[in-house]
Amino acid sequence: MTTTVPRPASRPRTRREPQQPKTSSRPRRQTGRHLMLGGIALLWLVPLLWAMYTSLRPYSDTAKHGYLSWPHSLGFDNFTDAWDQSGMPHFFWNSVLITVPSVLFTLLFSSAVAFFVSRFDFRWNIVLLMLFTAGNLLPAQVLVTPLYRLYLLVPLPQWMSDSLLLYNSAWGIIAIHIAYQSGFCTFLLSNYMKTIPKEISEAALVDGAPVWRQFFQIILPLCRPAFAALATLESIWIYNDFFWPLALIETGDKRPVTSALANLQGAYFTNPNLIAAGALMTAIPTLLVYFALQRQFISGLTIGSGKG
Amino acid sequence: MSSAPSVSSAPASPAPRKARPRRLGPGDRIFLTVIIGIPLAALLFFVWLPALASLWLSFTTWDGIDLVDIHWVGLDNYQEIFTNYPPFWPAVRHNVAWLLFTALLPTPFGIFLAYQLDRKIRFTRVYQTAIFLPMVLSLAVVGFIWEIIYNPDTGLLNGLLNAAGSGHHIDWLGNPDLNLWAVLVASGWRHTGYIMILYLAGLKGFDPALKEAAALDGANGRQTFLRVVFPALRPVNVIILVITVMESLRSFDVVYVLGGGIGSKPGMELLSLLITDNILGESSHIGYGSALAVVLLVVSLAAIGTFLVQNFRKEDQ
Numbered sequence: 065m066t067t068t069v070p071r072p073a074s075r076p077r078t079r080r081e082p083q084q085p086k087t088s089s090r091p092r093r094q095t096g097r098h099l100m101l102g103g104i105a106l107l108w109l110v111p112l113l114w115a116m117y118t119s120l121r122p123y124s125d126t127a128k129h130g131y132l133s134w135p136h137s138l139g140f141d142n143f144t145d146a147w148d149q150s151g152m153p154h155f156f157w158n159s160v161l162i163t164v165p166s167v168l169f170t171l172l173f174s175s176a177v178a179f180f181v182s183r184f185d186f187r188w189n190i191v192l193l194m195l196f197t198a199g200n201l202l203p204a205q206v207l208v209t210p211l212y213r214l215y216l217l218v219p220l221p222q223w224m225s226d227s228l229l230l231y232n233s234a235w236g237i238i239a240i241h242i243a244y245q246s247g248f249c250t251f252l253l254s255n256y257m258k259t260i261p262k263e264i265s266e267a268a269l270v271d272g273a274p275v276w277r278q279f280f281q282i283i284l285p286l287c288r289p290a291f292a293a294l295a296t297l298e299s300i301w302i303y304n305d306f307f308w309p310l311a312l313i314e315t316g317d318k319r320p321v322t323s324a325l326a327n328l329q330g331a332y333f334t335n336p337n338l339i340a341a342g343a344l345m346t347a348i349p350t351l352l353v354y355f356a357l358q359r360q361f362i363s364g365l366t367i368g369s370g371k372g
Numbered sequence: 373m374s375s376a377p378s379v380s381s382a383p384a385s386p387a388p389r390k391a392r393p394r395r396l397g398p399g400d401r402i403f404l405t406v407i408i409g410i411p412l413a414a415l416l417f418f419v420w421l422p423a424l425a426s427l428w429l430s431f432t433t434w435d436g437i438d439l440v441d442i443h444w445v446g447l448d449n450y451q452e453i454f455t456n457y458p459p460f461w462p463a464v465r466h467n468v469a470w471l472l473f474t475a476l477l478p479t480p481f482g483i484f485l486a487y488q489l490d491r492k493i494r495f496t497r498v499y500q501t502a503i504f505l506p507m508v509l510s511l512a513v514v515g516f517i518w519e520i521i522y523n524p525d526t527g528l529l530n531g532l533l534n535a536a537g538s539g540h541h542i543d544w545l546g547n548p549d550l551n552l553w554a555v556l557v558a559s560g561w562r563h564t565g566y567i568m569i570l571y572l573a574g575l576k577g578f579d580p581a582l583k584e585a586a587a588l589d590g591a592n593g594r595q596t597f598l599r600v601v602f603p604a605l606r607p608v609n610v611i612i613l614v615i616t617v618m619e620s621l622r623s624f625d626v627v628y629v630l631g632g633g634i635g636s637k638p639g640m641e642l643l644s645l646l647i648t649d650n651i652l653g654e655s656s657h658i659g660y661g662s663a664l665a666v667v668l669l670v671v672s673l674a675a676i677g678t679f680l681v682q683n684f685r686k687e688d689q
Contacts, residue, residue, distance in 0.1 A: 097488060203665065214421070303510070304509070354501075365569065
């Protein structure tokens with residue numbers, strides 16, 4: 065649609081092209097750098113690999129020989145046991161029901177607010193942006209007591225919540241995630257939208273396009289890289305959150321998988337190998353999201369902030 | 373809203389002011405009101421209303437059960453916290469230690485790694501993923517992983533130390549002199565990757581011509597970073613500073629999991645944990661917990677305010 069994005073100073077960089085092939089000592093330096101980075105990366109993986117190793121060993125084996133010992137047998141039994149015995153499919157489903165709408169609505173709401181504050185010159189823009197940004201920086205503990213009371217006062221129809229209240233329902237968790245997280249997304253998206261040239265909107269305006277078309281058909285598609293980055297971060301955060309369900313969901317049955325893991329830990333605390341398997345399984349969805357969106361993740365995070 | 377800046381027609385003119393669309397029809401206005409109204413209502417209702425209610429509750433005493441039992445006590449909670457609540461000052465000290473540790477070790481280390489990874493070298497994606505991986509994991513997983521490392525009897529760390537011949541167990545999470553540092557290692561493990569990714573993103577948007585100019589002037593790698601790259605990335609630096617401060621003040625999850633849930637452990641008291649203890653714990657002292665929350669809020673607002681002023685002053689002009 066547009067190829068006239070004015071980014072004067074930065075010339076197009078291709079991925080493989082070496083930046084400057086000049087210094088002769090380059091190859092040796094690279095080896096040193098690889099050794100250092102490889103070592104650090106490995107060090108960072110050690111805790112995870114240790115958990116993996118533990119989860120692959122039967123409890124009887126470690127009980128007999130200790131955790132720091134060579135394996136006598138390895139297998140995925142702990143994983144299948146944790147999956148079957150703890151009702152994990154059910155809790156995974158709870159997590160999906162909370163995470164997917166939360167992320168979608170957070171992105172929709174915050175892109176609307178960002179659009180408003182970054183593309184129009186209204187007087188209250190900065191106040192509005194501050195209100196959203198600062199809201200995300202409030203500690204969760206500051207909100208939790210009044211929120212709990214508030215949730216007890218808000219009635220919901222039977223089909224939405226069998227508690228008939230916002231309390232103890234997935235809707236309540238989704239609502240607080242959307243409200244709380246839109247601050248962060250609004251901040252980043254508004255920075256991003258400011259880098260989109262005004263001329264694009266003006267051209268649309270001259271063509272007589274109403275504001276909603278500018279929003280849905282011009283600005284939102286241009287924000288795709290930012291959406292990829294934010295969707296990754298927000299999915300990870302919301303999926304991993306366990307504070308809100310802990311405080312606002314009473315029935316363990318309704319909690320997402322990260323909170324439910326505590327149940328598993330309580331019930332099987334004598335078998336760390338099984339818990340290791342369960343814990344690692346809960347990480348799979350976030351790993352998938354990260355790997356799927358990794359390519360766009362970093363470039364999307366740029367969010368125009370480097371253009372100081 | 374009254375004075376509309378002139379929309380520049382010449383594309384080359386450097387118009388610093390935002391060009392406001394001149395005509396907003398009634399349909400446009402309704403659309404804008406709706407898309408701003410719904411998120412704003414959600415934000416005010418779910419975030420700012422509870423925050424103000426917490427402020428009010430901090431001046432009361434309440435067991436959290438019956439609304440009629442809320443009694444106004446003025447500044448009593450605050451006076452009590454500052455003078456007669458043993459875990460308060462340790463918690464403040466630990467929060468400060470947390471902030472200093474995070475600001476001095478994992479944050480610069482993450483920046484350093486980002487700078488190394490930004491050069492065009494092979495396997496960047498692999499290194500990046502390995503170091504960012506802890507950020508992707510849920511707290512349950514992080515807590516569990518460090519539990520099986522720190523466990524005094526069966527943990528990896530003591531196992532390795534015994535294998536090295538030191539002979540006696542160290543209770544990493546139970547010893548009040550050690551446990552904060554043990555938790556900080558776990559927290560730094562996550563924080564480094566977060567900072568690395570954010571800085572890497574900033575570096576991607578950095579104009580390479582500046583670096584080349586510095587190289588032509590004979591600057592070495594360190595000089596280029598300290599004198600050219602770092603100052604030029606000020607917006608990212610501000611974001612990273614705010615994230616470091618906020619994460620240090622709010623730090624809760626890792627300690628909660630490694631400390632075994634509600635109830636602050638000696639050596640691991642933090643403001644966020646004391647609040648949670650008083651609010652969600654068995655004996656609810658809502659007023660008390662809220663007063664602690666307000667203390668945390670005020671400290672956070674100082675950080676937030678600095679950030680917002682820094683960030684928006686430029687735009688206001």
